[in-house]
Amino acid sequence: MINRKLGNQGLSVSAIGLGCMGMSQDYGPADDTESVAVLQRAIDLGVTMIDTSMSYGAGHNEELVGRAVAGRREEVVLATKFGIARERRGDPPGLDAKPANIRRYCENSLSRLGTDHIDLYYLHRVDPEVPVEDSVGAMAELVAEGKVRYLGISETGPDQLKRAAATHPISAAQYEWSLFWRELEDDIVPLARELGVGLVAFSPLGRGFLTGKLNIGSLTGDDDRLPDQRFHGEHLTTNESRLAELTRLAGAHGATPGQLALAWLLAQGDDVTAIPGTRSKDRLAENAAAADVALSASDLAELEAVIGRSAWSGERFSYAVPRTVRA
Template sequence: MTTDDSPLPTRSLGELKVPAQGLGCLSMTSFYARSDPAEALATVHQAIDRGVTLLDTADVQGLGEGERMLGKAVAGRRDRALISTKVGLERDHSGEFLGVRGDRAYIRERCHGSLRRLGVEHLDLYVKHWAAPGERIEEAVGALAELVAEGKVRHLCLSEVSADTIRRAHAVHPITAVQSEWSLWSRGIEEQVVATCRELGIGIIASCPLGRGFLTDRIRSTADLGPAEDFRHALPRFSATGLPRNLAVVEALRPPAAKRGITVAQLALAWLHHQGDDVVPIPGTARRDHLEENLAAASLQLSPEERAAVEAAVPAAAVHGDRYPPFLMQLVDN
């Protein structure tokens, strides 16, 4: 496994300059197998010490637990951290998903809650989480623009929305970045969203760049997932029928990874890093060893022949199953 503690390259998210790789904090508090809180905290500290600035969470992660954990982690390190959190996915106190919201009152209320849980005076990036069918994104962005004017938010971001929604939002207030799934496992944004972002000067934050852990080559069966509450059990690509078929994706990546002396995860991340200087992957982990493995990929150079071999091994249509179950699929890419 290649590791590298050299400084991270710099990328551009709109006018915001950031290191080439961020850290997704989802797995630290919810949705996957329960992580060790002390190790999760140490992972954030090590990421900051290694030069990672972009730290991503959401208000729905652990019903606010994710924001509280990140706030604790950046205390005393705030000047070295760019905090990104999200608003728009509504859950009740039991965790049940209620839907997507973008009305002004809701956004303002949730922003103030996020600031309180994080223990900060402003959010560096505030992300509108998805858009419901027919949602007036103009209202949501108008509310976010008010928060920018008030100094509570520095930059606006959208998540998992269509090219048309990006254009409409950007016309209300400049959008710094769009955060959507992008990896060898999920390449849908290559159809329209990437080109639209580049036309408008919007950066791209690639979430789930390791396919929710699948491209780490550590998941061989559903037994390798977390306990029953691990939400991947509900995703078609990880189902008892989908996962065995998708193992071919990882198997195809092993030979080129072995040839370079790197892991499958590092190869997958390196491929994504070569998609442009406006792309910043945010692989998630709650472990320091996995953090170091991921960071090494930011400095890996792949030749055009190596990139072509990767894409030939895993064409865009190679993955079986949707990213989410039907009731959630209708809420993305609107």
């Protein structure tokens, strides 16, 4: 597994990480024992970037990650988040990034993770009632105390990202980014590079769609992909035809469509890392191997010509505060 630097503060992570949300919420039932086994296998494969949040399963996911990394803490980069809050598992999300509460959130995460420091601590969403400078300022105090090593921010607008970076160095900015969703390329990507902020792509496989193995009809009522416009009606028909093209191009590279999608994302810059989620050891190994798929300039041009940004159809579903907020 190759490593990449995020930001200018010294953070180094695996190019392919592991997003853990689906082990605790939103993507249907999961088995904790199997999830721990997947996490431990990820470490074996050199996947160091482990991404969780206090909101995932109302703390359940952090506890799960803590179990998995026990005894192997120094082999991983633990990334977690605050700002989206749930009192109980299954509750709808609320926003809270008030400075008075951030220390408590951090200390609770440290306890659940079973560690004395968080490698990368994200503001999960900006609280519209709190200036982003105030939230990041409280996070900076945690860095000074050694509880946190690097700071990140997620799904903000450009102005918020700029203001956050002016308050304290931001090592990573996390957004949905894939062949399937490329809105942030207009403003966030160039701004992050101007500010020296690394880019972390969540849902890099289009919430599973770009693997070619997602059965939309099998999704249950608690799956958060159901409200996503891209998976319905004429949008789905269009996207399925584009997926067929992705599958064809992947075959020419001896890769799966998911691997080609991840390779495309990594080819967008050395400051980009992806955190696909999975609860399967086989899919985990497939994702990790995508780091070895090399794409030439002509390969990238062909992908752009055949399944470029305008080829896909529909708007994504995103709960809480959308990226377009300009507070």
